[in-house]
Amino acid sequence: MDTMRERFATVTTDLLDRDPRLALVLAAISADRFQDAARAHPDRVIDVGIREQLLVGAAGGLALTGLRPIVHTFASFLVERPFEQVKLDLGHQGVGAVLVSAGASYDNASGGRTHQSPGDVALLDTLDGWTIHVPGHPDEAEALLRHAAADGDRHVYVRLSEQANLAALPVSPGRFPVVREGRDAVVLAVGPMLDAVLEATSGRDVTVLYASTVRPFDAATVAATVSRSVRPDLVLVEPYLAGTSAAAANEALAAFPHRVLALGTRREELRKYGSWQEHVVGHGLDAGALRRRIDEFLEL
Numbered sequence: 001m002d003t004m005r006e007r008f009a010t011v012t013t014d015l016l017d018r019d020p021r022l023a024l025v026l027a028a029i030s031a032d033r034f035q036d037a038a039r040a041h042p043d044r045v046i047d048v049g050i051r052e053q054l055l056v057g058a059a060g061g062l063a064l065t066g067l068r069p070i071v072h073t074f075a076s077f078l079v080e081r082p083f084e085q086v087k088l089d090l091g092h093q094g095v096g097a098v099l100v101s102a103g104a105s106y107d108n109a110s111g112g113r114t115h116q117s118p119g120d121v122a123l124l125d126t127l128d129g130w131t132i133h134v135p136g137h138p139d140e141a142e143a144l145l146r147h148a149a150a151d152g153d154r155h156v157y158v159r160l161s162e163q164a165n166l167a168a169l170p171v172s173p174g175r176f177p178v179v180r181e182g183r184d185a186v187v188l189a190v191g192p193m194l195d196a197v198l199e200a201t202s203g204r205d206v207t208v209l210y211a212s213t214v215r216p217f218d219a220a221t222v223a224a225t226v227s228r229s230v231r232p233d234l235v236l237v238e239p240y241l242a243g244t245s246a247a248a249a250n251e252a253l254a255a256f257p258h259r260v261l262a263l264g265t266r267r268e269e270l271r272k273y274g275s276w277q278e279h280v281v282g283h284g285l286d287a288g289a290l291r292r293r294i295d296e297f298l299e300l
Contacts, residue, residue, distance in 0.1 A: 004160040005102045007138040008145060009033035012070055012100075015149050016041050021068050022149060027055040029073040029102070056082040059097045060089030068098070068149065074108065075101035075117035075159065079124060091127055096153035100145065104161035104192075105240050105265050106279040118265040121214065122244045124157055131156045131173070132215035134191035134239065139168035140212050147173055161239065162276055163192040169210060176218040178225065182206040185233040185298055186225045188249075190214055193237045193285065200290035204300060214238075214245060219252035232258040235294055239285070241265055261297045263290065 002010075009030065015022050016037050023044040024034060031038075031047050038045040044067070048054045052073060059069040071078065078101045079086065090097055105118040124130050131154055135141040141160055148156040169177065176188065180198065184205040189197035194210055201208060207225050211218070226232050234253065236245050242264030249260050265283045272282075280286050284293065294300075 001164075002138055003162060004135060004138050004141040004164065005030070006033075007142050008072070008100055008102075008160060011142050011145050013037045015070075015146070016044060019068075019149065020044075021066070023062050023067045023069045025055055025059045025062070025069050025071045027052050027073045027077065029077070052077045053082045053085050056085035057089045060085070060093055060095055063090070063095035063097055063153070064093065068096070068153070070098045070100060070149065072100045072102070074103040074115060075105075075120045076103065076115055079120040079157070080117055083123060086124075087127060090155060091129075096151075096155050098145075098148045098151075098156045098158065100158045100160065102160050104159060104163065104276075106270075107162040107276045109273045109276050109279050112273060113269060118241045120240065121157075121159065121238075122241050125215070125244065127155075129155055130215055131213065133158045133173070133213050135160070135171070135212050136165040136191040136194050136210075137168035138164065140171050143171045144173065144212065147171070159191070161192050163239065163280070165192060165195045169194075169212070171212050173213040174216050174218060175213075176209040176211050176221045178207060179210045180206075180208040182208070182229075184230050185235065186222070186229055187235040187237065187294065188222065190236075190238040190245075193239050196285065196287045196290055197237050199287035200294060204294075204298075206298075217245060217248040217252065219248065222249060222252045223255065226253055226258060227256065231298075232256055233261070233298060234258065235261045235297065236263060237285070237290060238262075238264040241267070259297075261294070263293060
């Protein structure tokens with residue numbers, strides 16, 4: 001199976017061939033994957049070098065001319081470093097773009113803290129009007145990328161990761177489909193966390209919802225499924241900063257007493273870099289740790 005990043009390169013090259021309104025803006029990262037596209041569309045494939053503020057600023061300028069820019073680099077260099085440009089050159093100017101990141105929270109763990117971005121979704125959550133996709137499989141990444149490219153002039157973030165589920169699910173942007181029915185409580189698995197959640201909750205009488213798009217937050221489905229449960233408990237399992245969606249979940253469930261357990265990466269920095277698989281375990285996001293934490297919360 002190809003990776004999400006490999007699929008991104010293939011799909012974006014195809015989109016550039018098909019849609020003359022699309023442009024691709026790079027900051028050195030992944031430029032080798034777009035050499036053919038750059039030769040075919042030299043005016044719409046732009047590599048600004050290692051200048052991440054310019055990366056987003058150039059995208060804002062292209063959008064002002066009527067183009068639909070796809071902007072790509074590692075998450076820490078796409079959202080965190082040029083955040084002022086994301087806020088002003090896109091948001092304040094009222095123009096859209098598709099930001100596509102690689103690296104997720106800790107894919108490039110050996111690169112150190114500069115290459116880790118567990119807070120990217122939380123940071124974008126401080127801005128208005130962003131659609132945020134967190135695919136759990138390369139097929140989902142392709143579908144969501146094609147949807148984002150055609151999504152008018154909206155602000156869209158597509159978060160790619162090395163971690164992936166074994167099988168893809170049909171994507172329904174803005175909706176949280178039910179993957180497993182249960183009566184006791186509800187667990188919401190985001191993107192590549194689904195396989196671990198299904199394993200962690202096997203033999204447990206809980207409903208599992210799946211989110212490959214986390215913003216907009218599907219409050220209606222969350223409220224409906226939790227209200228039908230024996231106990232009004234919701235567990236969030238996100239592959240980034242724990243608690244990122246807690247406010248949205250609590251707002252969705254405000255009509256009745258409820259409890260929310262928010263699981264994700266810890267705020268504490270893991271300084272023994274290792275691999276991304278080791279970081280999953282270090283943050284307690286492997287199936288065994290999730291089972292213990294969910295069972296303790298639900299008193300199972």
